[in-house]
Amino acid sequence: GAVVSQHPSRVICKSGTSVKIECRSLDFQATTMFWYRQFPKKSLMLMATSNEGSKATYEQGVEKDKFLINHASLTLSTLTVTSAHPEDSSFYICSARGRGDEQYFGPGTRLTVT
Amino acid sequence: GESVGLHLPTLSVQEGDNSIINCAYSNSASDYFIWYKQESGKGPQFIIDIRSNMDKRQGQRVTVLLNKTVKHLSLQIAATQPGDSAVYFCAEFGNDYKLSFGAGTTVTVRA
Numbered sequence: 752g753a754v755v756s757q758h759p760s761r762v763i764c765k766s767g768t769s770v771k772i773e774c775r776s777l778d779f780q781a782t783t784m785f786w787y788r789q790f791p792k793k794s795l796m797l798m799a800t801s802n803e804g805s806k807a808t809y810e811q812g813v814e815k816d817k818f819l820i821n822h823a824s825l826t827l828s829t830l831t832v833t834s835a836h837p838e839d840s841s842f843y844i845c846s847a848r849g850r851g852d853e854q855y856f857g858p859g860t861r862l863t864v865t
Numbered sequence: 866g867e868s869v870g871l872h873l874p875t876l877s878v879q880e881g882d883n884s885i886i887n888c889a890y891s892n893s894a895s896d897y898f899i900w901y902k903q904e905s906g907k908g909p910q911f912i913i914d915i916r917s918n919m920d921k922r923q924g925q926r927v928t929v930l931l932n933k934t935v936k937h938l939s940l941q942i943a944a945t946q947p948g949d950s951a952v953y954f955c956a957e958f959g960n961d962y963k964l965s966f967g968a969g970t971t972v973t974v975r976a
Contacts (some may be wrong), residue, residue, distance in 0.1 A: 785963075794968050795966045842906075852897055852958060855911070858907055858908045859908045861906070
């Protein structure tokens with residue numbers, strides 16, 4: 752199957768700083784990328800959808816100025832958590848979709864804000 | 866609102882037995898369903914999918930059944946192994962082309 756990578760896998764940052772998470776589709780071109788957030792023992796919650804070269808579409812309740820998403824190429828999307836606070840600590844997962852319906856997920860990034 | 870959910874949050878199964886994980890969905894317009902497996906600290910891993918024009922699909926040791934009449938989806942795992950211990954999510958592909966995930970079922974395999 753297709754491979755999606757995320758970097759970093761874990762990050763610890765201080766409150767008030769910004770953190771960037773990268774998501775790459777390694778062997779296919781991702782026309783659409785998705786960012787999810789997952790709390791412990793909970794399901795995945797879609798945060799936003801991004802198409803290459805256009806602005807991301809955010810789900811209701813997700814602050815676009817807090818979670819900046821850039822989809823600069825068909826293989827790279829980034830999520831920047833700005834002015835992070837402890838409540839932003841979570842597991843962030845990206846996924847990528849090519850031309851078909853199949854959606855491939857990255858391994859996730861564990862963010863801890865101290 | 867419309868959502869995808871799971872009947873049971875946990876399932877304990879003896880190694881070698883078959884596992885059945887259930888899922889109910891409410892969006893009758895959904896036409897594509899996927900089961901994912903998520904191990905601790907990892908991203909979801911695709912297991913098997915099924916489209917609404919089918920009622921059964923088989924993979925390696927896994928079978929997905931779709932009952933559109935009652936909007937029910939199930940995943941059957943044959944001869945469950947310790948490596949099958951994980952959280953299993955059903956996901957529904959809605960008419961907004963976004964995946965909606967159910968709550969998840971934690972499967973624990975007893976040796």
